[in-house]
Structures are given as structure tokens and as C-alpha cells.
Amino acid sequence: MRLTSKGRYAVSAMVDLNNQRDQGPITLSAISERQYISLSYLEQLFRRLRESGLVNSVRGPGGGYLLAKDAVDISVADIIRAVNEPVRTTMCENGIRGCHRGQRCDTHQLWESLGLHIYRFMDSVSLAQVCAKDAVLNHIQLGDVARYLPADPMAEGMIKIEAIS
Amino acid sequence: MRLTSKGRYAVSAMVDLNNQRDQGPITLSAISERQYISLSYLEQLFRRLRESGLVNSVRGPGGGYLLAKDAVDISVADIIRAVNEPVRTTMCENGIRGCHRGQRCDTHQLWESLGLHIYRFMDSVSLAQVCAKDAVLNHIQLGDVARYLPADPMAEGMIKIEAIS
């Protein structure tokens, strides 16, 4: 999980796309103007968003981009994952096994787990939640981070998140 | 909040430091060997960790680094924040007000809020939690992400996290 301004750009663009979803296909130049992101850079980002199945494209005049699914089914993590390269594991050559110099990297699983947590958290925030607050309050309330649940509750213990205020 | 392998290195080093805390000051070369991080790069990272008050240094032979506070009082976010440059806000020139070209950047507060969430989550995981599981299971259980609370519960609503399994 990488978190840089690249992901920020992508999230901003997707928010824009969803906010304008009644207008039919949205052109990148329109997004470019509203979000102050260069058209060419948006082209790069949307190539990836399309390849990840998050947006559909319509070519020709009147064309543009549309969300491929409902905003409640798109998480912030989906968007960030789409535009980022897969994380380069600098410390470990292979995946979860066999770390470099033939020795076990004893912090590998540790970071894997921590990364998983962050990932799940980001996956718990949907584009719809982000957009709703953007439109209404321009601000996300903590209480709206609905549920933060592991894919298999039995596997690793389970956390319940409740808004209590 | 930026999340790259730089932060990973720093967290790994801090985990190592805490795991060896009974041994007195720990030299960077020892950490370098155990964690496969170059000594010079560790020097860069520890300069920042020291400036942020997360570690104390002891110079001269027998010297090295020690955690400046108890591991329960150091969050993963503290560590990552320490080694990273302050985030460059590419889209907005000033802080929370006055975005570029004189116009209001309508996704600024949005991302501020989302970033705040991620931040708080990372702040809820302490080095001690990370280390405990590293030593025993080499794995963090979800149920151990103890509390995820805003600094001022009244300000923005409040979330309670409970392990329920």
C-alpha cells in the first residue's frame, strides 16, 4: 500500500466523476479544468482506472468516462491500488517466503500484517461515503467510516466499529 | 501521510531497537546487519527519529540508540511522520485556505479529512503492539488494534473499536 499524491489525484478525479454522474460521460478536459490536473496526466491515470475496471470509457464526440460500478462498491483502496505500481519489496526478494541473502527476514510478516490493516481500513471507505460528505459538508465525519471488518471474521479475530456520538 | 518503503525501514529499525532494549544502547551497525539496511541510510533515518524525540543517542564507544519513550507511547504514525518530509500539497498552494488560481479547491478539505482518518488509524497502532506480536507470533492480530479515537471526541463524532472475537 503506497500513499502519495498520485493516489490523491486519482481519488479527486473519481470524486469529480461521481459528482457529475447525471451528466453522462465526463471528459477528461472537464475534470482537468475542475480539479487542476493536467489532461495528459489524467490520461495516464484513467488508463489504469479503466484497466482496473473502475471506469468505462465512451469514445468519440460526447464521449468521456463513467464509473463502471456504483460508488458504494468502489473503495478508496481500489482507486489507490489501481494507479500505483505494485509495491516493490526492497527488503525481501521473493514474496512472503525466502528473504534476501538466504536468510529469513524477520520483519517481513510483521509489515505484511500491518500493511494488511491499513489496506483493510482504506477498503472500508467507499467513494460514495467520500462523495456524500464532499457534496454536503465538504468534510468526512468519523462516524461515517461504517464498518471495518476482516474478510473472514473467524480467521483473525474481528473488530467492530460503532459511531457512539 | 505518505506511506512508502522508507517508513517501512524506519518501523523495522524501531522494532529491532525495542526488541533489543535490554542490551543497552544499540549501534546502527547492529541494526544494519539484522535488518539489512545500509548503515548510511540508517544514519539518515535516525537523525530524523532523534530530532523527532523518538530515540536518544549515546555517543562514543559502547554508544548507540535507545528508545526515548516507552514503546506503548510511540505509534507507527509517529515513526512514519518522523522520517518523511512534510507532504507537498501539489494541488493547493497554501494550507487549508486559498487554493491555486485564486479559486477554492473543492477536494482539499475532502482529502484533508480522509488523510486525517488514515492518520488516526496509524496512530492507533503502537510500536509495542507491533513488537509484541513480532516476538511471539510474528503476526499482528486484528483484535489488537486497540483503540481508534479522535483527539477530541466531541469535535467530530467518535468511533469505538472493540475486539469482539
Add this chain to the structure above:
DNA sequence: TTAATTCCGACTAATTTAGTCAAGTATATA
């Protein structure tokens, strides 16, 4: 005094981010 070790600044290389450019291809519409 000597060796171990942190401290510090300047430098470099690799990678990623951000952005440009110059072509294409598809298609609605005049």
C-alpha cells in the same frame, strides 16, 4: 591516545511522480 560510534553535509544513482508530445483510433453529427 585510540577506537568506537554518533553526527553532519555534500554528493550520486535509481526510482517514481508528474507532465509533455505526437501520433493514432473510434464515433456522433453535420
Add this chain to the structure above:
DNA sequence: TATATACTTGACTAAATTAGTCGGAATTAA
């Protein structure tokens, strides 16, 4: 059909960040 619109693609560049390297200076235990 012609044309303008808009996506698609690949190659390229510049800036920033990451991940180091290097050489020395300061500190201090032995």
C-alpha cells in the same frame, strides 16, 4: 462522407523522492 471530438497509446522529459555513498568531525569509554 467529412469533421471535430475525445479516447488510446507509446515514447519521451523534468522534477522530486528514495536510497544510498563518502569523507570527515565530534564525542567519549577504555
